Amino acid sequence: MPSLRTQIAGFSFDNCLMNAAGVACMTVEELEEVRQSAAGSFVTKTATLEARAGNPEPRYRDVPLGSINSMGLPNQGIDYYLDYLLSLQESQPERTFFLSLVGMSPDETHTLLKKVQNSGFKGITELNLSCPNVPGKPQIAYDFETTERILGEAFGYFDKPLGIKLPPYFDIVHFDQAAEVFNRHPLKFVNCVNSIGNGMYIEDESVVIRPKNGFGGIGGEYIKPTALANVHAFYQRLNPSIQIIGTGGVYTGRDAFEHILCGASMVQIGTALHQQGVEVFERVSLGLKAIMAKKGYEKLEDFKGKLKYLG
C-alpha cells in the first residue's frame, strides 16, 4: 500500500493533504471536522489581532470551473485560534497543525508574530503575504522591498517554524526576484498559491459577489496551471531547506500527484473542499494512492520534484 506520509519543518504527517487557509477553518467546529477527516493536518483561517466581520455578503461563490471570493479577512481574532491550538497540543500532542496570520499593518503583523513567539505554540506558523481582498491594501508579496523588510524584522525575534503563503507570480523575472528574497531568510516553506487575485465572474449582466463591485480571488480549476508553475518555479530556485506546499486546483488524486511531481511536500485543497466537504480528503487520497500503485511508487519521495522536461 503506497504511503502519503510527509514531513514539513521536521514534523511528520500521516497524509500530505490538508485544507487551504480560508476554507473550513473559521470556527473550531469546522476545524474539528478537518482534524477528524483523512487530512494530515489543518491550517486555521488567517487571523488578525482583533476579530473581523469581513466584507458584505454575498462574498463567495462556487462557479462551474472554480470559485470567486472577496471575504475581506473575516476571522475570530488570533487568540481564538491560538487557544484552540494550545488545547489540541494537550489532547493530541503527536499531531502538528498550522496557524495562519497577517496583520492589517506591518506593526500588527509583528505584534501577532511576537504573540505566537511568546506563547506555548509548538506548531507551524504560516504568514499570509497574499490576501487580495481588503480594499486599499495591496498584496504584500507583490512588493519585494516590503516583503524583505517584514521577513528581516520578523526573523530578528521569531525562531519557531515559519513559512509564507504566496500569491501567484506570472513572470520569470518575478520568480527570480522573489526567490532571491526568500532565500535570504530561514523560512521552512513557501505555500504556492493563493487565489489569482481580482478576477471577475459574470452571470447575465451582473457580477456575482458584492464587495469591490465583483472583483475577487479566483480558485479551482482555473488556477491549476498557474499553481503548478509557481510550485515548480520555487522548487527550482529555493534552497533545499525551504520546502514547498502546493495549493491550487486540486480536485483529484491526479491533481495532487502533479503538485508533488512539481515539488510539493504537502498539498492543500481549497475550492474542492468548499464544494465537496471533508470527504474530499479520502477521495483524493485514494486517487493519489491508486496512481502511485500503478506506477510502482511507494512514497512521495519516489516522484516528488521529478517532473520530466521535453529535452
Ligand code: DHB
Ligand atoms: C482572504 C482571502 C485570501 O485569499 C487570503 O489569503 C486571506 C484572506 C479573505 O478575503 O478573507
